[in-house]
Amino acid sequence: MSVGGPVSDPHPLAGVLAGVHADSCPGELNFHCHTLCSDGSLTPERLGEQAVALGLRHLAVTDHHSTAALAPLRxxxxxxxxRGAAVPTLWSGVEISCLLEGCLVHVLALGFDETSAEASAALTPYRQGSAPVGEALRAAEVVRRIHAAGGLALLAHPARYRLPFARLISAAAALGMDGGEAWYDYAMQPRWQPTPLVCESIAAQLDDLGLLRSCGTDTHGLALHGR
Known part of the structure; x- marks a missing residue:
């Protein structure tokens, strides 16, 4: 497993992300959502109920600087x-604030090792309930630590920042990030839909750079099918 760049061996989540498309979310895949463990409105269990009701195949809860929802949800x-219910595969996740090109952005850490002491230590600065400071705030350090924990690093909602998404995605690729959130509802509609044109442009750039594409509702409210 690489420490400073993209994971060198195939990550088990990479095959799932390789199949992400514009219609994957919200009924099939969701790799970006929140609970009461950060700034969401759902308990982990209630989020799980909705994930099962939607028929999700894969799910990651990505609370801000917290992984507290993972154990109760699992x-x-x-x-x-x-009891015989069909449940989604649950992947570890956390959303991390950091500086990329001098711009405050969010990075999704997905599929990291939950069990080893080494992985836990690598992500310690990002599980304290608030944004890190100092060296740990640098995007390069965030990527290094995510990879050290056995996870994938993806740039969240690239078109929500003050710098152009094309510049940020290029910078993310140069630092060794594994991908980005290609499909996202920038209009924040009641039921999630990817935003035309911008999402297609982001997905195309990620493809051109050979990066993985993710999707998620970024749910903070009471309905997992919307934001």
Missing amino acids: LWLAAQAE
Whole structure:
């Protein structure tokens, strides 16, 4: 596993992300959502209920600087599976604030190792409930630590920042990020839909750079199918 660049061996999540398309979210895949463990409105269990009701195949909860929702959600999904329910594959996740090109951006850490002490130590600055300071705030350091934890680093909602998304994606690629959030509802509609043109442009740039594409509702409210 690389420490400073993209993961060198195929990551188990990479194959899933390779199939992401404009219609994957919100009913099939969701790699960006929040709970009460950061600034969301759903308990982990209630989010799990909605994920099952939607028929999601893969899910990652990405609370800001917290992984507290992961354990209770994993337990809840396991209990439902024991009862015979179809449940999504749950991937570890956390949303991290950092500086890229002097711009404050968010990076999604996905699929990192939850079990090893080494991985836990690598992500310690980003699990304290608030944004890191100092060296840990630099995007290069965020990427390094995510990879050290066995995860993938993806630039969240590239078109929501003060700098052009094309510049930020190029900078992210140069630092070794593994991909970006290609499909996102910038209009924040009641039911999630990818924003035309901008999402297609982001997806095309990611493809050109050989990067992975993700999608997610970025849910903060009470409905997992919207924001």
